Amino acid sequence: MSIDVRNVSFCYNKGTSLERRALDNVSLSVEKGEFVLIGGEVGSGKSTLIRHFNGLLKPQSGLVTVSGINSTNKAVRSKAVLLMQYPQKQLFGKTVFDDVSFGPSNFGLKGEALNKRVIDALNLVGLDHSVSALSPFSLSGGQMRQVALAGVLAMNPEYLILDEPTSGLDPENRSLLLSTLKKLHSTGISVIVVSHQVCELFPLAEKVVLLKHGSIAFTGTPAEYLRSVSSPLPEVTLLMKELNKAGFNVRDDIFSADAAFHEISNALVKKGVKRYG
């Protein structure tokens, strides 16, 4: 049970003067329940890759299967669900309920079951069910994002794929999103996040994939990533590296703020700084 990408290549505008190679012989697998972070610069093929996961793009060569089903089969779209960048743009329903129920009703869910699915999805993203009667256009930007996320969660996916989910969010909504993702992951859903800023989601990830010019430059655990990749690194890790250079003896394979705080205060105590509290 996994998403399997085998030797996939993809070219935009194939056979024209504007031909652009986006993916070059990429192989990757995402196990069920895994939290995967896909990083890479703008234009490295991240978005093209995830569009293959739910069959929006068909591989020009190679094969993509989701839980054993070929991605060209439309059934994969309810298993691997993709939330686009700036998803608040995609809302269209008269009410929030209409919009969130769009996905599941496309897959034949009706009546009470549909009702329950929508309310559950709204609760899961941290919205009160009272918003379901409002127009999505009357909500704030952050809430619209939450509704859009609920709209894909209502499809009850096995794999949730998010394209740059944190871009343009304020810190409050960002931490809300991160905690929602953490919660979803703990219920057994695979979360695949694409971001050109690897840092924010680093503490949540179990596997990190780095794309460069359409091919995979690195796959492995976050710890392996810190050991073998020189850039891009999380800010916290960069700070620890700088501190090391400045003569503090701290570990530089740390990427979460809490661990860094602990490490730095220990180093300071060793240097003879008195500790209060």
Add this chain to the structure above:
Amino acid sequence: MDDLFLSFVPVNSILHRLDPRTKIIGLMLASICILKASSFMEITLIMFVFLILLFICHLPVMHFVRSVRPMLLFFAILFLVQLFFTEGTVIFSFKWLSVSYEGLVLGTIITLRFVFLLLFASLLTATTSPSRITAGIESFLRLLPLKHIGISSHDFAMMMSLSIYFAPLLYDNFRSLRDAQISRGLDIKKEPVKAIFSISIPLVATSVRRVEEVAMAMESRCYSGIGRTSMYVMEFRRMDYLFYLLYFFIFSFFTMPYFKGYIII
């Protein structure tokens, strides 16, 4: 991908370097010739002119094939209507449908006229960047007495370039929305009405927001329609004059027989 329809392809060629006004006038004259063409001889001549232009514009033939392809259905209907509903010598009949010789000739000529109109238009758009086309049209508009009714040609030009600027944005937006709704299980072929609503509503909403942003950005940079200059300085070079000479010969060749009273239909 279908986004190459009537798009600009930057290459360095004689046609690309021509003044946009020369090309716009050329397209106008070519359109008149094409619409006047009523015999295979004339259509062949037009084809000949097109092939020469195709050769000197250094663009792949596929680009032009692609600009005709979206209209194939329209051409087919156009041809069939002429084929079946023109009266004359019947050469073939099937139940109540009959094909006449005249219909076959007329259908072919009319269809070819539209094909060539489209091909010449795509020759203009492929060799001239949108902003240059706008600059060219603006300079033509300046000749009209629009000032007296309170419209400046700058306003027109700005409206044109803004709509050209929005076309690709609109298309990008459309594509991402289509992908988003397909990801949520929309089947465009099975449920076209649902598809129209779920894509057009957010498309209009985002476009209105986009337009407002652009208007605000123009306001904040003190846009006023008067006294604007263009980034491109248009000037006629030797090659432009040569083209006008060619226009004169070709155009008079096509229109002369009519003056003389030969009307070939």
